Amino acid sequence: MSLFLELSELLRGFYALWALLLCLLSLADIILSLTKRKYLLAGLSLVVFVMIYIFFQVVFDYSLREKRGGYSPLSEAMVSWPWVSWLLSFIILTLLSFILFARNIYYQRRDVSVNSIKTYLDQVDFGICWYKDSGRVVFSNIAMNELCLALTGSPLLHGGSLREAIKEEMMDIGEKKWRFHIRDISLKGEKMSEIIATDVTSEYQKTLILEKGKRELTRVKKELQDYYLSIDATVAHQEILQAKMNIHDEMNRLMLSSLALDHENEEELERILRLWEENASLLSKEAEREKAGTLLRHIEELAQGLKIELTWDKSSFEALNIEQRRVFLLAAQEALTNAAKHGHATAMKVEVLKEENGLECRFKNNGNPSPKEVHFTGGLANLEEVCHLSGASLCASGGEEFVLSLHFPSRNNSNGGCAPA
Numbered sequence: 001m002s003l004f005l006e007l008s009e010l011l012r013g014f015y016a017l018w019a020l021l022l023c024l025l026s027l028a029d030i031i032l033s034l035t036k037r038k039y040l041l042a043g044l045s046l047v048v049f050v051m052i053y054i055f056f057q058v059v060f061d062y063s064l065r066e067k068r069g070g071y072s073p074l075s076e077a078m079v080s081w082p083w084v085s086w087l088l089s090f091i092i093l094t095l096l097s098f099i100l101f102a103r104n105i106y107y108q109r110r111d112v113s114v115n116s117i118k119t120y121l122d123q124v125d126f127g128i129c130w131y132k133d134s135g136r137v138v139f140s141n142i143a144m145n146e147l148c149l150a151l152t153g154s155p156l157l158h159g160g161s162l163r164e165a166i167k168e169e170m171m172d173i174g175e176k177k178w179r180f181h182i183r184d185i186s187l188k189g190e191k192m193s194e195i196i197a198t199d200v201t202s203e204y205q206k207t208l209i210l211e212k213g214k215r216e217l218t219r220v221k222k223e224l225q226d227y228y229l230s231i232d233a234t235v236a237h238q239e240i241l242q243a244k245m246n247i248h249d250e251m252n253r254l255m256l257s258s259l260a261l262d263h264e265n266e267e268e269l270e271r272i273l274r275l276w277e278e279n280a281s282l283l284s285k286e287a288e289r290e291k292a293g294t295l296l297r298h299i300e301e302l303a304q305g306l307k308i309e310l311t312w313d314k315s316s317f318e319a320l321n322i323e324q325r326r327v328f329l330l331a332a333q334e335a336l337t338n339a340a341k342h343g344h345a346t347a348m349k350v351e352v353l354k355e356e357n358g359l360e361c362r363f364k365n366n367g368n369p370s371p372k373e374v375h376f377t378g379g380l381a382n383l384e385e386v387c388h389l390s391g392a393s394l395c396a397s398g399g400e401e402f403v404l405s406l407h408f409p410s411r412n413n414s415n416g417g418c419a420p421a
Contacts, residue, residue, distance in 0.1 A: 004086050005062065005079040012059055018090055019056035025097045026052060032104035041100060041107075048096050054078075055089065127178075127197035130187070131159025138192065147173060147197055159193060166195070176201045225382055299332045303348065306340040308365070312350035319352060319359060324408050327390050328352075328361055331406045334379045335363035343367020343402055361406040370398035 004012075026049035033042035054074075061075040118141075121128060127144030131137045135158040140148075148156035150173050151165040166180045181196045296314055303310040320328055332350065339345035345367030353360040374396040376384050387394045393407045 002083050004081055004083045007083055016059040019052050022052040022093055022097055029100040036107055045100050048093060052093050125199055129195045130192050132192055135160040177204045302336050306336055308336060308345060309347040316352035323390055327392055330383055330386055334383045335404045339365035339367050358407060358409040363404040365402055367402060369400050370402045372398045374398050
């Protein structure tokens with residue numbers, strides 16, 4: 001079998017080029033391993049590099065043997081190997097070099113390293129900067145460098161300069177809104193400062209929209225409350241006006257009858273006078289009953305529309321005066337609406353009870369169980385405000401049966417409250 005020294009000069013030059021390329025690949029393996037702190041891989045790459053360099057040096061030494069007048073004993077021993085041994089050795093070293101190189105690439109893509117962290121932080125849309133008390137920047141990403149250039153007009157070379165340029169926590173830079181957070185940290189026992197810049201443009205715009213919507217809702221709520229109260233006042237005014245018209249017409253009839261009366265007839269005069277008194281009292285009561293009947297029909301029509309069976313004693317309604325009836329109507333409307341909307345009730349019982357400290361109106365429904373603690377919001381909050389202005393009080397109890405209680409205190413007990421249901 002031919003020895004390596006018997007190969008042509010061209011083939012020996014090919015081995016030298018092969019060894020040189022493998023040396024460069026091994027050096028790359030060593031550098032990649034050290035940057036990733038993979039010291040075991042760096043040691044293996046160094047061993048492979050030394051072995052390849054020895055082969056390269058032997059080929060170079062043997063080629064200059066005539067000029068030097070000989071060559072080293074190691075070179076003499078290795079060139080005496082069969083050329084197949086050289087080929088196998090180079091193939092094995094090549095495989096080792098590529099395996100180590102592939103391993104470094106695998107770690108670079110899969111493992112967390114300093115370079116991978118820097119690569120990731122350069123791709124995020126927030127800025128980050130760490131600097132020492134002296135101002136020397138330890139770390140910064142691309143986003144923070146661009147922000148520093150926009151704020152100071154110069155690259156990020158000194159952390160203190162960037163901190164002085166940040167005047168407020170929220171700043172407009174370009175077309176975006178940025179929030180800066182600055183804090184002092186400790187890294188390996190050394191005090192440092194950290195600056196985080198976050199793009200809050202989208203959140204800021206949504207906040208402005210929400211605030212605008214909140215203001216609009218507040219305005220609409222106030223308008224609805226005013227409108228809600230004005231409707232009740234208008235209805236009450238129209239009913240009173242109609243009652244006055246009826247009384248006026250009846251009084252006109254009596255006046256005409258009185259004018260046509262024979263004044264010398266005492267019995268007829270007494271009869272007309274008694275008729276005046278009876279009609280005045282009757283018309284007053286009739287007007288009051290008509291108004292009460294209108295309110296009751298309104299509540300019954302609402303219950304019928306909501307498909308709720310209403311159970312109540314209409315005669316007890318006469319115990320309420322005009323103002324109390326107005327508040328009672330509002331409470332009944334709200335109770336029916338809540339029973340249908342939230343409790344999905346099908347029946348409601350209304351009670352008006354006379355108590356020592358006033359009148360108690362209770363609205364009970366058979367809807368779904370509700371929380372024991374009831375918070376007044378929406379319509380109930382508006383109703384509570386109306387009750388407060390009228391001197392009444394409103395309370396509610398939940399659980400298996402929802403009860404809305406409306407209390408009208410007596411004149412001698414203005415501090416009365418809701419009685420237990």
